[in-house]
Amino acid sequence: MRPVGSKYLLEEPLGRGATGTVWRARQRETAGAEAAVAGQPGETVAIKVLKEELAQDADIVMRFLRERSVLLRLTHPNIVRTRDLVVEGDLLALVMDLVDGPDLHKYIRQNGPFSPVAAALLTAQIADALAASHADGVVHRDLKPANVLLDESNGQMKPMLTDFGIARLADSPGLTRTHEFVGTPAYVAPESAEGRPQTSAVDIYGAGILLYELVTGRPPFAGGTALEVLHRHLSEEPQRPPAVPEALWIVIEHCLRKEPDERPSAESLARGLRVVAAGIRVHSSPDEVEAALGVAALLAPDPSPAPVPGAPVAPGSAATAQAAAYDPDAYDPNAMTSVLPPVGGADATTVLPATAAAGAPGGAPDPTSVMPPVQQPDAPHPWQSQMRAARDRNEQTQMHYLDPAEDPLRRRPQRPAPQMPPPPQQPPRQQPPRQQHHQAPPPQQYQPQQQYQPQPPPQQYAPQPPQHYQPQQYQQPPQQPQYRQPQPPPQQQQPQPPPVRQQPQQPPREPRPPREPRRRSANPVRIPGLGCLKGCLVLILLLFVGGWLVWELTPLQSWIGTGKGWWDQVWSWGSDAVDFVTSIGDSAGGSSGSGS
Numbered sequence: 001m002r003p004v005g006s007k008y009l010l011e012e013p014l015g016r017g018a019t020g021t022v023w024r025a026r027q028r029e030t031a032g033a034e035a036a037v038a039g040q041p042g043e044t045v046a047i048k049v050l051k052e053e054l055a056q057d058a059d060i061v062m063r064f065l066r067e068r069s070v071l072l073r074l075t076h077p078n079i080v081r082t083r084d085l086v087v088e089g090d091l092l093a094l095v096m097d098l099v100d101g102p103d104l105h106k107y108i109r110q111n112g113p114f115s116p117v118a119a120a121l122l123t124a125q126i127a128d129a130l131a132a133s134h135a136d137g138v139v140h141r142d143l144k145p146a147n148v149l150l151d152e153s154n155g156q157m158k159p160m161l162t163d164f165g166i167a168r169l170a171d172s173p174g175l176t177r178t179h180e181f182v183g184t185p186a187y188v189a190p191e192s193a194e195g196r197p198q199t200s201a202v203d204i205y206g207a208g209i210l211l212y213e214l215v216t217g218r219p220p221f222a223g224g225t226a227l228e229v230l231h232r233h234l235s236e237e238p239q240r241p242p243a244v245p246e247a248l249w250i251v252i253e254h255c256l257r258k259e260p261d262e263r264p265s266a267e268s269l270a271r272g273l274r275v276v277a278a279g280i281r282v283h284s285s286p287d288e289v290e291a292a293l294g295v296a297a298l299l300a301p302d303p304s305p306a307p308v309p310g311a312p313v314a315p316g317s318a319a320t321a322q323a324a325a326y327d328p329d330a331y332d333p334n335a336m337t338s339v340l341p342p343v344g345g346a347d348a349t350t351v352l353p354a355t356a357a358a359g360a361p362g363g364a365p366d367p368t369s370v371m372p373p374v375q376q377p378d379a380p381h382p383w384q385s386q387m388r389a390a391r392d393r394n395e396q397t398q399m400h401y402l403d404p405a406e407d408p409l410r411r412r413p414q415r416p417a418p419q420m421p422p423p424p425q426q427p428p429r430q431q432p433p434r435q436q437h438h439q440a441p442p443p444q445q446y447q448p449q450q451q452y453q454p455q456p457p458p459q460q461y462a463p464q465p466p467q468h469y470q471p472q473q474y475q476q477p478p479q480q481p482q483y484r485q486p487q488p489p490p491q492q493q494q495p496q497p498p499p500v501r502q503q504p505q506q507p508p509r510e511p512r513p514p515r516e517p518r519r520r521s522a523n524p525v526r527i528p529g530l531g532c533l534k535g536c537l538v539l540i541l542l543l544f545v546g547g548w549l550v551w552e553l554t555p556l557q558s559w560i561g562t563g564k565g566w567w568d569q570v571w572s573w574g575s576d577a578v579d580f581v582t583s584i585g586d587s588a589g590g591s592s593g594s595g596s
């Protein structure tokens with residue numbers, strides 16, 4: 001079991017999605033005032049741990065924190081409640097209510113399609129959730145069966161919409177750099193596929209696709225590559241399958257209009273679906289049947305769709321005025337966030353930039369009252385302070401980079417360098433700045449096309465020559481080639497952004513002089529022991545054995561005509577030698593004696 005912050009323990013994974021893994025988890029202690037739901041120790045919750053690559057991206061972390069108040073305040077019987085948001089080191093997690101039941105995608109795979117009545121009633125509840133969030137200015141943008149959980153806890157199936165706010169992360173380059181397709185092609189509205197202005201109508205389109213899938217078991221535009229599916233959304237008119245009653249088809253067809261301005265509001269959709277459900281039952285009254293067939297009258301185009309913050313809005317559309325209130329030129333997520341009422345108590349208020357509180361002191365959100373936050377030019381961004389505060393609050397298992405030179409597992413014994421003339425001076429190496437995720441870059445401008453158009457990968461992830469990623473700690477003396485980096489050729493040194501965090505400057509180490517080349521041995525053949533007494537004895541032994549072999553195995557004996565064995569011959573040679581030495585001694589003694 002893994003702790004998340006100080007308050008939660010991850011127990012087992014429930015599922016994995018494009019943006020992270022959802023875990024069943026347990027509350028260790030009551031959460032602080034910054035959480036929307038304090039919870040009780042021992043309580044079971046669901047925690048979505050965002051993918052590491054997202055959590056390591058300062059831009060996404062900031063985005064996530066900005067979404068905090070959006071996520072925490074969304075409460076509706078058909079919306080999975082977000083209880084808390086955890087930032088711990090490189091971990092980013094959403095704490096949610098645990099829903100006891102499968103998601104709609106799994107349910108359809110296991111049980112097949114719903115009856116038209118059940119599908120209409122289920123989608124009506126999802127439309128209720130959408131109506132509430134749209135009224136709050138929040139567009140889901142990733143509506144699909146996998147994001148609808150079926151709460152079966154009370155003996156009946158209640159659809160619960162989840163993953164609000166996660167789609168906003170998709171706007172960040174953090175996802176597009178992974179070359180994954182952000183969003184699910186089968187559920188993407190034509191305007192999103194084209195990068196056209198988006199409003200809450202994208203959720204209505206998603207609801208239409210979902211309703212179609214609930215009744216038929218598959219979405220209308222599926223199969224083939226993602227591009228083919230997107231193309232079908234743009235160009236193909238869906239055909240009514242035999243399983244879909246006519247009244248229900250009228251609703252689906254209105255939701256799937258290519259032009260977003262022709263789609264109904266979520267509220268109208270919910271009402272229309274209930275009317276249809278009443279008129280397509282087995283025992284419907286003639287009036288109910290007639291009302292169902294006349295449902296088109298209830299599905300008038302939404303006069304004021306909620307704009308997606310940051311998305312360009314079609315000129316002249318009803319959403320233009322609202323969107324203009326957010327920012328006429330570019331999307332400033334802070335402006336959006338600053339209008340949101342604080343959630344969760346006193347601490348939550350500090351989440352918001354100070355200027356935001358003045359602009360929107362709680363209460364119902366009103367997009368027209370958005371006050372852009374006033375920022376001091378050199379002051380840290382309010383969300384940077386918030387990010388730091390969140391990290392500090394949750395910091396438990398911080399990971400630290402360990403200099404390999406200081407790593408006791410990697411460090412080599414250092415011998416004193418021999419006294420050598422200094423090597424020729426190397427030019428100082430250019431140290432590339434290392435992107436630190438603890439400090440965030442300024443918020444990026446929202447690009448609506450970013451989600452579906454290939455983007456050049458952002459600089460911090462761009463493939464670089466290896467020397468651009470060599471941190472200073474990897475500088476090692478020349479005799480440790482495994483840590484050496486190749487000298488960058490001058491033309492490869494590209495201009496780099498200034499480093500966001502200064503590393504403490506380490507005094508430059510003296511490069512070690514290259515080792516003196518090893519002298520060749522004077523004994524290239526390397527006879528063992530040669531040059532010492534042992535060597536002499538070994539040599540004598542070798543000569544003795546060699547002589548024996550030559551004596552015994554060659555016709556040398558017969559040539560000399562001794563007929564003796566090796567030992568006898570050696571003995572007689574030895575005796576001869578002794579006699580010779582003795583005779584010399586005697587003759588020397590005799591001559592000296594005669595002389596005297």
Ligand SMILES: Nc1ncnc2c1ncn2[C@@H]1O[C@H](COP(=O)(O)OP(=O)(O)OP(=O)(O)O)[C@@H](O)[C@H]1O
Nearest residue numbers: 014015016017018019022046096097098099103146
């Ligand atoms: N609050 C929750 N309670 C219980 N189970 C949950 C909860 N949230 C998600 N799950 C389960 O976890 C699984 C993964 O959820 P996730 O939202 O990551 O999946 P996804 O919607 O397919 O992914 P994505 O939308 O990121 O592509 C789902 O199958 C869902 O059943």
